[in-house]
Amino acid sequence: MTDLLNIEGLRTVFRTGSGEVTAVDGVSLSVARGKTLGIVGESGCGKSVLSLSLMRLVPSPGRIAGGRVMFDGKDLLSLPPAAMRDIRGRRIAMIFQEPMTSLNPVFTVGDQITEAMRAHDRGASAAALKSRAIAALDRVRIPAPERRFDEYPHQMSGGMRQRVMIAMALSCDPDLLIADEPTTALDVTVQAQILDLLRDLQQQSGMAIILITHDLGVVAEMADEVAVMYAGRVVERTSGKAIFDDPQHPYTLGLLGSIPKLEETQDRLLAIEGAVPPPFALPQGCRFNPRCVFADAECTRIDPQLRDLAAGHAVACLRAPVESIVGVGA
Amino acid sequence: MARHVIQRLLVAIPVLFGVLLVGFLLMQVVPTDPAVVRAGPNASAELVAQIRADLGLDRPVAVQFALYLARLLQGDLGVSIINNIQVSRELGNTIGPTLELMFGALVWSIPLGIFLGTLAACRRGRPIDRLVMMASVAGVSVPVFFVGLVLIWFVGFKWELLPFTGRGGPIWTLEGLQTLALPALTLGLVFVGPVARMTRTAVLDVLGADHVRTARAKGLGEFPVVLRHALRNALVPVVTLIGLQIGFLLGGAVVTETIFSWPGVGRLAVGAILSNDFPMAQGTILVLAGGFIVVNLAVDLLYLVLDPRVRA
Numbered sequence: 243m244t245d246l247l248n249i250e251g252l253r254t255v256f257r258t259g260s261g262e263v264t265a266v267d268g269v270s271l272s273v274a275r276g277k278t279l280g281i282v283g284e285s286g287c288g289k290s291v292l293s294l295s296l297m298r299l300v301p302s303p304g305r306i307a308g309g310r311v312m313f314d315g316k317d318l319l320s321l322p323p324a325a326m327r328d329i330r331g332r333r334i335a336m337i338f339q340e341p342m343t344s345l346n347p348v349f350t351v352g353d354q355i356t357e358a359m360r361a362h363d364r365g366a367s368a369a370a371l372k373s374r375a376i377a378a379l380d381r382v383r384i385p386a387p388e389r390r391f392d393e394y395p396h397q398m399s400g401g402m403r404q405r406v407m408i409a410m411a412l413s414c415d416p417d418l419l420i421a422d423e424p425t426t427a428l429d430v431t432v433q434a435q436i437l438d439l440l441r442d443l444q445q446q447s448g449m450a451i452i453l454i455t456h457d458l459g460v461v462a463e464m465a466d467e468v469a470v471m472y473a474g475r476v477v478e479r480t481s482g483k484a485i486f487d488d489p490q491h492p493y494t495l496g497l498l499g500s501i502p503k504l505e506e507t508q509d510r511l512l513a514i515e516g517a518v519p520p521p522f523a524l525p526q527g528c529r530f531n532p533r534c535v536f537a538d539a540e541c542t543r544i545d546p547q548l549r550d551l552a553a554g555h556a557v558a559c560l561r562a563p564v565e566s567i568v569g570v571g572a
Numbered sequence: 573m574a575r576h577v578i579q580r581l582l583v584a585i586p587v588l589f590g591v592l593l594v595g596f597l598l599m600q601v602v603p604t605d606p607a608v609v610r611a612g613p614n615a616s617a618e619l620v621a622q623i624r625a626d627l628g629l630d631r632p633v634a635v636q637f638a639l640y641l642a643r644l645l646q647g648d649l650g651v652s653i654i655n656n657i658q659v660s661r662e663l664g665n666t667i668g669p670t671l672e673l674m675f676g677a678l679v680w681s682i683p684l685g686i687f688l689g690t691l692a693a694c695r696r697g698r699p700i701d702r703l704v705m706m707a708s709v710a711g712v713s714v715p716v717f718f719v720g721l722v723l724i725w726f727v728g729f730k731w732e733l734l735p736f737t738g739r740g741g742p743i744w745t746l747e748g749l750q751t752l753a754l755p756a757l758t759l760g761l762v763f764v765g766p767v768a769r770m771t772r773t774a775v776l777d778v779l780g781a782d783h784v785r786t787a788r789a790k791g792l793g794e795f796p797v798v799l800r801h802a803l804r805n806a807l808v809p810v811v812t813l814i815g816l817q818i819g820f821l822l823g824g825a826v827v828t829e830t831i832f833s834w835p836g837v838g839r840l841a842v843g844a845i846l847s848n849d850f851p852m853a854q855g856t857i858l859v860l861a862g863g864f865i866v867v868n869l870a871v872d873l874l875y876l877v878l879d880p881r882v883r884a
Contacts, residue, residue, distance in 0.1 A: 331790040
């Protein structure tokens with residue numbers, strides 16, 4: 243199966259007072275139709291910048307400095323602006339973390355959904371657009387969509403607004419949906435409903451999803467493939483199952499260790515010491531080495547590249563596989 | 573909605589009372605004696621005293637103010653101390669020209685200011701942005717009378733392009749438009765700068781908002797993004813600020829009317845204050861303060877139209 247989206251060596255930099263810093267540093271990923279790619283990492287690891295880079299919506303003073311984003315055979319990075327606008331919303335849609343602020347407060351939700359459709363279908367009549375928008379609201383299981391159509395975002399709950407965002411994103415039947423922390427701002431029960439909805443909609447439409455999150459629980463629920471990002475790079479890439487069964491990067495291990503488990507009694511949760519280094523102060527060698535419990539002298543000198551440990555399982559760690567350090571059963 | 577309007581109008585009553593009181597007290601400080609003015613330069617001391625008694629000016633200040641208020645509540649604005657003309661009639665004659673001047677100044681300066689501010693915001697940091705901001709600082713810093721005098725000197729006097737004194741007729745006549753042009757240009761010029769600055773700030777603020785990112789992600793072009801999503805939202809604060817600024821513009825109108833001999837409320841106010849004609853001065857103050865209140869009420873109502881969150 244050919245991939246719908248193929249990211250090769252994507253690099254996004256930001257110009258700052260003290261020179262350029264690299265927020266996304268040579269990321270290569272791919273996602274196939276109908277599949278979900280989860281991108282996991284802490285705040286500041288570059289996952290949101292990565293998603294905006296795919297849409298070519300990196301805010302100034304950021305810019306994409308290199309790489310290719312092959313989408314359905316075309317390199318998005320070399321498209322003229324008008325062609326890219328045509329892709330946005332119609333073929334690649336995006337939903338964001340904050341449903342509270344991601345909708346324009348001064349227009350009705352109906353207005354905002356029809357606007358998205360009109361942008362890609364100039365000939366459509368107002369009545370046709372309205373009925374399509376109501377159908378879209380219905381599809382994301384919003385009760386009484388005809389009434390909701392004329393409501394303003396502030397009249398809705400957070401979960402409802404995120405449904406509106408999804409309805410808007412899916413109104414043009416995109417091939418790829420980029421969901422940047424779609425459930426982070428919602429409470430847990432609503433979170434489950436939204437994930438459920440996304441999964442159902444994916445099954446109906448066969449779209450691909452890139453799901454960006456810091457929540458491994460969400461990944462477990464949704465992702466076919468997972469990429470773990472750290473300090474602008476992918477440090478581990480494998481299937482959604484293997485990431486839990488057979489994590490290989492010490493950072494992934496750390497992330498998994500910080501999830502509380504019900505069935506085990508733990509005195510305290512494992513936490514990864516320290517914080518993601520800022521992009522302007524990256525350590526020598528492996529970027530994770532100052533926080534890594536397994537790091538040795540070599541790790542402070544050599545910058546590890548992604549390498550395949552097994553089919554479909556790549557890790558950027560000099561000391562992987564993990565069994566070789568701590569013995570089987572770690 | 574209706575309740576809101578009534579509430580605002582009720583609040584206006586103490587405001588107007590305060591304005592009248594302060595105006596009245598300030599008039600007491602002006603050293604000119606209206607009785608002397610009215611009696612003329614060669615009048616005897618007895619005549620002046622007689623006039624003073626007739627006008628009630630020999631009574632205590634508090635009594636004068638109370639009597640004035642009592643008449644005002646009956647709808648009587650009083651008579652000019654200087655020339656016996658009904659204050660209400662004089663106000664009726666001058667309100668029209670002042671409204672014309674305000675309209676003439678705002679009708680082009682607000683759209684131009686909003687346009688320039690939006691342009692500057694979209695081209696932030698580029699030469700056009702710097703140019704607009706420099707021009708707007710200059711516009712804010714240069715006083716109205718200076719702008720007026722420069723325009724009179726060049727456009728009116730040296731090049732003889734436009735008339736610069738008086739009012740040739742109502743705004744819908746050619747003469748009226750011609751005489752309105754320079755005063756309206758003068759008054760508007762000092763307004764473009766502040767409007768442009770406020771718009772730039774507000775648009776920049778909105779351009780960074782999440783919902784603008786959403787609009788871009790929908791595939792909208794830059795034009796609809798800026799116009800529908802950034803400017804439309806930015807108008808909410810801009811309209812509020814414009815409303816507040818119109819109060820200051822009323823002050824500018826007083827100066828402009830005086831320079832251009834424009835027969836408006838502002839010039840009437842200046843004349844009345846200079847001759848210590850307190851019923852007339854109070855009348856003009858009442859009109860100007862009332863105008864300010866009406867503008868603010870209009871802004872409030874416009875706010876309801878612009879921001880659905882306030883309507884709830």
